Amino acid sequence: MTKVLLCFYVCAQNTFKKMSNENKTISQFELNLICEYFSNLERQGPGSPEATLKALSFIDNLTSESRIADIGCGTGGQTMELAQNTLGHITGLDLFPDFIDLFNRNAYTLGLSHRVKGVVGSMEDALPFERESLDLIWSEGAIYNIGFEQGLRRWREYLKQGGYIAVTEASWFTEQRPQEIHDFWMEAEPGIDTIPAKVAQIGHCGYVPVATFILPENCWTEHYYAPQVGVREMLLEKYAGNQAVIDFISFGRQEEELYHKYKAFYGYVFYIGKKI
Numbered sequence: 371m372t373k374v375l376l377c378f379y380v381c382a383q384n385t386f387k388k389m390s391n392e393n394k395t396i397s398q399f400e401l402n403l404i405c406e407y408f409s410n411l412e413r414q415g416p417g418s419p420e421a422t423l424k425a426l427s428f429i430d431n432l433t434s435e436s437r438i439a440d441i442g443c444g445t446g447g448q449t450m451e452l453a454q455n456t457l458g459h460i461t462g463l464d465l466f467p468d469f470i471d472l473f474n475r476n477a478y479t480l481g482l483s484h485r486v487k488g489v490v491g492s493m494e495d496a497l498p499f500e501r502e503s504l505d506l507i508w509s510e511g512a513i514y515n516i517g518f519e520q521g522l523r524r525w526r527e528y529l530k531q532g533g534y535i536a537v538t539e540a541s542w543f544t545e546q547r548p549q550e551i552h553d554f555w556m557e558a559e560p561g562i563d564t565i566p567a568k569v570a571q572i573g574h575c576g577y578v579p580v581a582t583f584i585l586p587e588n589c590w591t592e593h594y595y596a597p598q599v600g601v602r603e604m605l606l607e608k609y610a611g612n613q614a615v616i617d618f619i620s621f622g623r624q625e626e627e628l629y630h631k632y633k634a635f636y637g638y639v640f641y642i643g644k645k646i
Contacts, residue, residue: 404466411601413444414444416585418592425642439508439528454480454482465492469488493515506533522571522572522576530645544564547635551636579643
């Protein structure tokens with residue numbers, strides 16, 4: 371579980387990586403803190419409805435019979451967007467039961483529960499789908515849990531011939547970048563690479579690259595960082611004086627500051643491929 375949490379979300383990733391370097395263990399309180407923090411956010415990583423729909427526009431032949439999986443779905447912000455713009459059946463998979471509870475509650479509230487369901491599971495295990503049963507695999511900000519290339523290879527077996535995969539992944543925009551941000555991301559996510567390198571990996575894993583686009587800045591600022599302000603204040607007040615909470619919030623703010631400082635050098639990128 372520690373290994374998964376180290377890579378689960380960017381903010382949580384940096385916090386626990388720091389703890390790991392100090393030879394500390396992760397307490398149940400810290401696990402609960404992660405869940406509570408991200409449960410209060412519609413999206414657990416950078417993204418937006420517009421970016422989700424843009425990626426969806428590159429995917430053909432989805433029908434009411436289509437089967438879609440959203441792996442690492444979180445509370446389902448992007449999943450509900452998919453469901454409202456497709457007719458198929460969608461299964462969301464996430465490690466945290468609290469996220470899946472919210473996911474299923476959101477689906478019910480939106481009148482989607484007849485074809486949208488969240489289940490608890492780890493992407494490190496065999497996925498709960500039959501081979502070649504899925505028309506589309508979606509994963510926003512989560513594939514790095516098992517590695518971009520490894521995820522593409524392992525998930526391919528669940529896709530039908532001609533099925534699509536659409537994922538977002540942190541990527542370098544330039545071949546060179548300042549040492550501070552290079553070190554930060556290499557510690558947090560050693561698999562980060564340039565866009566051309568990631569596109570090449572898609573081809574090596576048995577897909578035709580279909581489309582690639584950089585998520586706009588507002589996917590970070592408006593849809594990811596801005597909603598965290600109120601959540602941080604709420605938790606700091608609720609757990610006043612708790613050092614674990616203070617450290618967690620501090621690492622999150624550090625990540626945000628680094629983004630504003632170095633956003634010209636990296637960001638999230640949508641990668642869409644088609645199984646051949």
